[in-house]
Amino acid sequence: MGESGETLLIDDESSCFYHANKKAIIPCDACGRFLCALCHVDMEGKNLCPSCLEAGQKKNKIKNLQMHRTLYDSIALSLSILSMLVWFITFLTAPIVIFMVFRYWNSPGSIVPRTKIRFIAAFFVAGLQITGWVFLIYFLTARTTS
Amino acid sequence: MARTKDYKKLPGKKRKFMGFNTLWLGKDHLLSVDSRIYSEDYKRFYFKDIQAIIGCKMNSWKIINIILAAIALLLLWLSFSVGPAGSIFLKFMSCVFLLGLLVYLLWGPSWACSLKTAIQTENLPSLYRFRKFKKALRLLGPQIEMAQGNLAISDIKEAASSYRPNISRPSNAVRHSMNHE
Numbered sequence: 001m002g003e004s005g006e007t008l009l010i011d012d013e014s015s016c017f018y019h020a021n022k023k024a025i026i027p028c029d030a031c032g033r034f035l036c037a038l039c040h041v042d043m044e045g046k047n048l049c050p051s052c053l054e055a056g057q058k059k060n061k062i063k064n065l066q067m068h069r070t071l072y073d074s075i076a077l078s079l080s081i082l083s084m085l086v087w088f089i090t091f092l093t094a095p096i097v098i099f100m101v102f103r104y105w106n107s108p109g110s111i112v113p114r115t116k117i118r119f120i121a122a123f124f125v126a127g128l129q130i131t132g133w134v135f136l137i138y139f140l141t142a143r144t145t146s
Numbered sequence: 147m148a149r150t151k152d153y154k155k156l157p158g159k160k161r162k163f164m165g166f167n168t169l170w171l172g173k174d175h176l177l178s179v180d181s182r183i184y185s186e187d188y189k190r191f192y193f194k195d196i197q198a199i200i201g202c203k204m205n206s207w208k209i210i211n212i213i214l215a216a217i218a219l220l221l222l223w224l225s226f227s228v229g230p231a232g233s234i235f236l237k238f239m240s241c242v243f244l245l246g247l248l249v250y251l252l253w254g255p256s257w258a259c260s261l262k263t264a265i266q267t268e269n270l271p272s273l274y275r276f277r278k279f280k281k282a283l284r285l286l287g288p289q290i291e292m293a294q295g296n297l298a299i300s301d302i303k304e305a306a307s308s309y310r311p312n313i314s315r316p317s318n319a320v321r322h323s324m325n326h327e
Contacts, residue, residue, distance in 0.1 A: 063152075064175075070185050078183065110186055112153045112170050112179055 006037065017049070028052055060108065069111060072104035073118035080125040090129040097126035153177060157281040158272035167271040171285060174293065176261075178270065189268065191261055193293035198262040199270075199286070201279050207256040211247060218243035253277075 006023040014024040016036035024034035028049040041048045044064055048056070056062040076097050083093035101123045105116070153170035160167045165182040176196070178189040218240045225236035259273035273279040 064190065066188065068185060068187050071183075075184050110179075111188060112155070112168075112177070112186075113151050 030056075063111065066111065069108065071109060072100060072107060073109060073114075073116065073122070076100040076104070076122035077118045077125075080122045080129070084129075091133055094126040094129040094133070097122050098130070101126075154285075156272070156285060158274065158278040160271040160274050162271075169270060169272050169282065171289065176286065178268070178272075191263065191268070193290045195263045196261060196290055196294075197264060199283065200260050200262060200267075201273070201276070202258045203276065204256040204258055207250070207254075211250055214243050214247040214250060218247060 006025070007021060014034050016022040016024050016039055017033035018039050019036050022036035022038065025037055026035055026040050026047050027033065028035055029046045030048055030052040033049050035047070035049050039049055041050065041053050043053060043056075043062055053062070053065075057065045060066055079093050079100070080097045083090045101119050105119060153172050156169040156171055156176075158169060165180065168179045168181065170177040170179060172190075174193055176191045176193070178191070180187040180189075221236045221240035221243065225233045225240065228236065253275055255276045257274055257276045257279050259270040259279055261268050261270055273282050
């Protein structure tokens with residue numbers, strides 16, 4: 001990466017997709033375009049062209065280019081626990097937590113090793129809250145009918 | 147399929163308000179993780195780019211130890227001049243401070259660590275104790291040597307002996323103006 005490309009001397013030689021007068025040395029592993037030494041980027045063992053590199057960064061496909069990650073498991077766990085401080089809002093937050101657990105279970109979490117225990121704990125707490133609400137509503141309706 | 151662990155944690159975890167800093171050893175780079183409650187920010191330092199890891203002993207360890215010892219002694223001294231109930235309380239408090247002193251002494255000297263590359267110098271807050279710094283360096287050193295090659299002691303000595311500091315002499319213009327003064 002960053003080397004100046006070799007100038008094309010013979011017509012038979014293939015040229016770089018981005019620099020017509022530079023000699024191609026390698027194809028891009030993602031799109032197959034021919035690349036010169038200047039355009040070739042070696043990332044995570046793959047040879048990429050600048051546009052595939054940019055696309056990979058935007059779609060969060062290249063791990064080594066990611067600078068930030070949101071921890072949805074921590075958000076779900078905090079939401080399930082902190083909502084108990086104002087207990088009646090758990091009526092709303094518990095389904096949201098359950099949705100978050102299913103929605104973000106497979107989404108990329110932390111780059112460094114991290115278990116799913118927060119998601120499990122959040123699901124368990126939210127499940128208990130929902131069960132509590134079901135019992136409360138059942139108890140209240142049974143009481144009013146009796 | 148079992149997920150391979152790409153990163154190995156290095157010793158040290160610096161806690162801060164609503165988060166912490168840690169260092170992780172990757173295949174070809176060192177990853178500095180700035181964790182907050184709901185997100186993480188990453189900085190990568192490739193082994194081939196690391197020029198130096200600089201450690202510096204801080205005075206805060208010594209100062210905090212002196213403060214803890216002084217408070218413990220003061221409370222112990224005061225416990226002899228009050229009634230029996232107050233004396234027990236002050237002696238208990240003195241013991242608490244002595245325990246704190248012991249723990250702080252065992253933690254070892256506080257340390258400031260930074261990493262230097264050709265274009266940046268970054269602080270590594272997680273290596274805030276000398277012991278942790280040493281342990282981390284023991285794990286990190288071989289990786290850097292593998293990426294950059296090993297420099298023999300004899301080569302370092304030779305380079306040091308052949309080094310001549312470039313002491314800049316005053317330019318002709320400066321010398322000229324000095325003569326006039």
